[in-house]
Amino acid sequence: xxxxxxxxxxxxxxxxxxxxxxxxxxxxxxxxxxxxxxxxxxxxxxxxxxxxxxxxxxxxxxxxxxxxxxxxxxxxxxxxxxxxxxxxxxxxxxxxxxxxxxxxxxxxxxxxxxxxxxxxxxxxxxxxxxxxxxxxxxxxxxxxxxxxxxxxxxxxxxxxxxxxxxxxxxxxxxxxxxxxxxxxxxxxxxxxxxxxxxxxxxxxxxxxxxxxxxxxxxxxxxxxxxxxxxxxxxxxxxxxxxxxxxxxxxxxxxxxxxxxxxxxxxxxxxxxxxxxxxxxxxxxxxxxxxxxxxxxxxxxxxxxxxxxxxxxxxxxxxxxxxxxxxxxxxxxxxxxxxxxxxxxxxxxxxxxxxxxxxxxxxxxxxxxxxxxxxxxxxxxxxxxxxxxxxxxxxxxxxxxxxxxxxxxxxxxxxxxxxxxxxxxxxxxxxxxxxxxxxxxxxxxxxxxxxxxxxxxxxxxxxxxxxxxxxxxxxxxxxx
Amino acid sequence: xxxxxxxxxxxxxxxxxxxxxxxxxxxxxxxxxxxxxxxxxxxxxxxxxxxxxxxxxxxxxxxxxxxxxxxxxxxxxxxxxxxxxxxxxxxxxxxxxxxxxxxxxxxxxxxxxxxxxxxxxxxxxxxxxxxxxxxxxxxxxxxxxxxxxxxxxxxxxxxxxxxxxxxxxxxxxxxxxxxxxxxxxxxxxxxxxxxxxxxxxxxxxxxxxxxxxxxxxxxxxxxxxxxxxxxxxxxxxxxxxxxxxxxxxxxxxxxxxxxxxxxxxxxxxxxxxxxxxxxxxxxxxxxxxxxxxxxxxxxxxxxxxxxxxxxxxxxxxxxxxxxxxxxxxxxxxxxxxxxxxxxxxxxxxxxxxxxxxxxxxxxxxxxxxxxxxxxxxxxxxxxxxxxxxxxxxxxxxxxxxxxxxxxxxxxxxxxxxxxxxxxxxxxxxxxxxxxxxxxxxxxxxxx
Numbered sequence: 001x002x003x004x005x006x007x008x009x010x011x012x013x014x015x016x017x018x019x020x021x022x023x024x025x026x027x028x029x030x031x032x033x034x035x036x037x038x039x040x041x042x043x044x045x046x047x048x049x050x051x052x053x054x055x056x057x058x059x060x061x062x063x064x065x066x067x068x069x070x071x072x073x074x075x076x077x078x079x080x081x082x083x084x085x086x087x088x089x090x091x092x093x094x095x096x097x098x099x100x101x102x103x104x105x106x107x108x109x110x111x112x113x114x115x116x117x118x119x120x121x122x123x124x125x126x127x128x129x130x131x132x133x134x135x136x137x138x139x140x141x142x143x144x145x146x147x148x149x150x151x152x153x154x155x156x157x158x159x160x161x162x163x164x165x166x167x168x169x170x171x172x173x174x175x176x177x178x179x180x181x182x183x184x185x186x187x188x189x190x191x192x193x194x195x196x197x198x199x200x201x202x203x204x205x206x207x208x209x210x211x212x213x214x215x216x217x218x219x220x221x222x223x224x225x226x227x228x229x230x231x232x233x234x235x236x237x238x239x240x241x242x243x244x245x246x247x248x249x250x251x252x253x254x255x256x257x258x259x260x261x262x263x264x265x266x267x268x269x270x271x272x273x274x275x276x277x278x279x280x281x282x283x284x285x286x287x288x289x290x291x292x293x294x295x296x297x298x299x300x301x302x303x304x305x306x307x308x309x310x311x312x313x314x315x316x317x318x319x320x321x322x323x324x325x326x327x328x329x330x331x332x333x334x335x336x337x338x339x340x341x342x343x344x345x346x347x348x349x350x351x352x353x354x355x356x357x358x359x360x361x362x363x364x365x366x367x368x369x370x371x372x373x374x375x376x377x378x379x380x381x382x383x384x385x386x387x388x389x390x391x392x393x394x395x396x397x398x399x400x401x402x403x404x405x406x407x408x409x410x411x412x413x414x415x416x417x418x419x420x421x422x423x424x425x426x427x428x429x430x431x432x433x434x435x436x437x438x439x440x441x442x443x444x445x446x447x448x449x450x451x452x453x454x455x456x457x458x459x460x461x462x463x464x465x466x467x468x469x470x471x472x473x474x475x476x477x478x479x
Numbered sequence: 480x481x482x483x484x485x486x487x488x489x490x491x492x493x494x495x496x497x498x499x500x501x502x503x504x505x506x507x508x509x510x511x512x513x514x515x516x517x518x519x520x521x522x523x524x525x526x527x528x529x530x531x532x533x534x535x536x537x538x539x540x541x542x543x544x545x546x547x548x549x550x551x552x553x554x555x556x557x558x559x560x561x562x563x564x565x566x567x568x569x570x571x572x573x574x575x576x577x578x579x580x581x582x583x584x585x586x587x588x589x590x591x592x593x594x595x596x597x598x599x600x601x602x603x604x605x606x607x608x609x610x611x612x613x614x615x616x617x618x619x620x621x622x623x624x625x626x627x628x629x630x631x632x633x634x635x636x637x638x639x640x641x642x643x644x645x646x647x648x649x650x651x652x653x654x655x656x657x658x659x660x661x662x663x664x665x666x667x668x669x670x671x672x673x674x675x676x677x678x679x680x681x682x683x684x685x686x687x688x689x690x691x692x693x694x695x696x697x698x699x700x701x702x703x704x705x706x707x708x709x710x711x712x713x714x715x716x717x718x719x720x721x722x723x724x725x726x727x728x729x730x731x732x733x734x735x736x737x738x739x740x741x742x743x744x745x746x747x748x749x750x751x752x753x754x755x756x757x758x759x760x761x762x763x764x765x766x767x768x769x770x771x772x773x774x775x776x777x778x779x780x781x782x783x784x785x786x787x788x789x790x791x792x793x794x795x796x797x798x799x800x801x802x803x804x805x806x807x808x809x810x811x812x813x814x815x816x817x818x819x820x821x822x823x824x825x826x827x828x829x830x831x832x833x834x835x836x837x838x839x840x841x842x843x844x845x846x847x848x849x850x851x852x853x854x855x856x857x858x859x860x861x862x863x864x865x866x867x868x869x870x871x872x873x874x875x876x877x878x879x880x881x882x883x884x885x886x887x888x889x890x891x892x893x894x895x896x897x898x899x900x901x902x903x904x905x906x907x908x909x910x911x912x913x914x915x916x917x918x919x920x921x922x923x924x925x926x
Contacts, residue, residue, distance in 0.1 A: 055569040060543035077522035083547040096525045132567040242708040242924030275626045275661045392853040396670035401854040401867035423865040475886025475924040
């Protein structure tokens with residue numbers, strides 16, 4: 001489920017655990033004869049500033065640190081974590097995770113060595129070291145711009161959140177990777193009040209794995225104005241008509257369509273357990289030939305990018321669907337091992353309190369040949385979807401929804417009245433077979449997305465050019 | 480470690496460093512869980528965790544910091560950080576901790592801690608999940624696999640201390656069981672789930688029940704198809720009804736109401752639903768998952784009727800919002816250690832009616848019985864409601880065939896007026912509970 005919410009230069013940050021201690025933990029983790037053990041160390045500092053009713057309501061910061069130890073024995077996994085970094089507590093965690101293996105393996109020692117990691121994001125000053133007063137100024141500027149946009153803007157809530165997270169991952173294969181992952185996001189929510197007390201909301205924001213200077217160009221004023229514009233533009237909207245329609249999706253954040261309609265269903269844990277409707281369909285046509293879907297963890301400074309995943313494997317670019325044909329799945333190391341494949345650098349986790357699993361990074365649709373204006377012009381009657389809320393998918397039956405927060409009627413190739421309360425629903429592969437036009441205007445989302453799976457949230461990116469989908473079911477109140 | 484002493488010490492240090500008010504909220508937990516797959520353990524997790532959040536008010540400004548590092552040296556720095564952060568916030572004369580009056584009349588929440596759960600042998604969850612899986616599979620050969628089957632238990636302690644002289648704590652337990660089976664007929668895959676969470680082991684549904692319920696719910700969806708767009712009576716099963724009442728309660732959030740960002744804001748003491756609708760938040764409901772003697776800022780919890788026999792009676796408040804709205808906190812500050820309190824529910828439930836769910840269905844000539852939903856769907860500012868829905872079509876008072884890929888939409892105020900029947904089958908799967916409910920007419924969108 002994806003919802004709109006809420007790195008530094010790889011300078012050597014010293015691990016809270018020495019390499020020698022990590023090696024002793026690996027040895028303890030393998031003491032009952034597991035096949036593989038891994039130690040994941042994390043230290044994350046979060047800062048947030050919230051503005052409400054024209055005032056900075058609070059500024060806050062938090063720090064979590066801890067260690068997760070994972071032991072794999074056949075297909076079984078033992079996991080233990082501790083936020084106590086004393087050696088005895090960590091050894092207890094390692095011995096607990098070791099219990100998953102049942103033999104009385106001999107004492108073995110392991111050596112790990114640092115490996116260079118690629119650099120897809122480089123932040124000169126870690127976000128945690130930027131003064132909180134500057135972060136407060138961002139939300140104040142966004143608030144002023146939103147209020148200044150139109151007198152009908154009545155409520156503005158603005159939030160800035162950042163995190164500087166250091167991870168160290170070492171395993172019994174000898175790998176020892178380190179990464180620093182900075183991430184930030186500015187978000188503005190607006191309520192506008194029109195005639196007869198009608199209320200509409202707007203939301204906009206963005207950020208990424210970027211330095212604070214990102215907001216010199218992605219200005220808080222532009223964010224505040226865009227959130228206000230959405231709320232004002234939808235005042236006076238008519239009820240969405242329920243039923244099947246041709247829809248045109250605006251580029252950018254609409255990429256959540258891919259994330260929900262196909263992305264989750266291509267994660268290897270669902271494939272291995274045969275719970276996804278895409279299991280066993282490799283090489284088959286699952287979308288129209290205009291559809292090429294890529295998951296790419298290597299996009300510079302993007303919210304979903306990873307230099308290494310949370311198992312220490314480098315981030316990768318993977319073609320999932322090429323011209324409508326299913327080409328590949330996303331693997332973490334466990335699914336890869338059990339399915340005789342290799343990891344695609346897709347093993348991610350929310351924190352040391354969680355086991356890694358296959359996850360998306362930045363998922364986008366490759367651009368097509370159609371001029372975006374031609375796409376709208378060719379629709380006689382339909383719905384233009386400009387902005388989106390969140391989405392969700394059931395990966396077994398493939399049913400997905402996504403919420404349209406700003407939409408317009410299309411009449412004879414032109415945009416008409418705004419429409420409220422529309423939700424799109426479909427079955428993943430069917431919807432993708434109905435993709436009949438793909439624009440030449442690819443656009444990444446501004447850095448908004450957080451993906452939830454099995455109770456774990458990770459930052460992701462999405463992207464889509466302008467796209468036309470025929471026969472899409474639009475949920476609404478008007479029959 | 481004596482966590483009460485630690486919480487007091489943090490408050491004391493913050494005061495010494497210049498905070499006018501300070502409050503420490505500390506949580507410590509021990510959790511253990513497992514998942515199984517095809518008769519074997521899939522994974523086992525065991526852990527302990529802890530954390531503390533410190534809220535300070537200094538010169539009418541709020542600062543907040545949290546940490547999981549209890550090393551004395553780092554804790555001192557952590558207190559300083561909270562105070563520094565307050566300087567970045569705006570002064571507001573309404574900022575502050577709950578008043579002494581708000582904190583008085585301590586509640587008795589009854590037993591929250593089950594020694595049986597605290598003392599469960601570590602293999603109970605393995606045996607229980609294996610049984611869930613075995614029973615679920617045995618229901619029908621079309622149950623081909625499981626997305627997930629598991630069980631676990633949790634023991635926690637919550638401590639709060641503040642500069643008002645408050646020091647209070649409680650310990651609690653819960654255990655859970657769940658299954659997400661997948662049914663296949665060769666052309667379609669359908670999944671469903673069933674879950675139970677309870678504070679007391681004796682209250683937990685049996686593994687057999689969880690396995691069978693989950694399997695039957697997935698099986699009956701095989702062959703699901705779209706229907707035509709139409710306006711019909713719609714019934715929500717208890718699980719879906721619970722998510723509906725959650726949406727209503729979030730519109731009763733005193734902060735959203737104060738900012739006129741809730742569709743309920745203008746309707747206090749007005750009739751918004753029929754006599755049969757009573758929606759209650761009760762932090763003192765015996766043995767319930769959301770029961771606790773105090774809320775996220777130490778205020779005693781209580782029973783608050785949001786809707787009483789169809790009349791909107793109360794909104795929910797924490798102490799800050801109550802001061803803004805010139806009313807009193809209702810003990811609804813909800814939080815974990817790593818966040819400032821915000822308004823939330825304790826145990827929210829729709830009071831059951833007298834009719835059996837079969838009778839609610841039996842009175843419908845043609846309609847939709849909803850058993851699963853996708854998407855968040857409810858906008859509490861505008862009252863718009865639109866979600867993806869799966870379930871069974873009702874024909875002549877009987878559940879007939881499965882339906883998917885449709886949406887159910889309406890306007891929350893109209894939906895409350897349309898809510899024409901409440902079943903007698905109140906269930907809690909977590910801290911929100913509801914019986915089966917029926918709406919006289921909603922829009923189902925399909926072909």
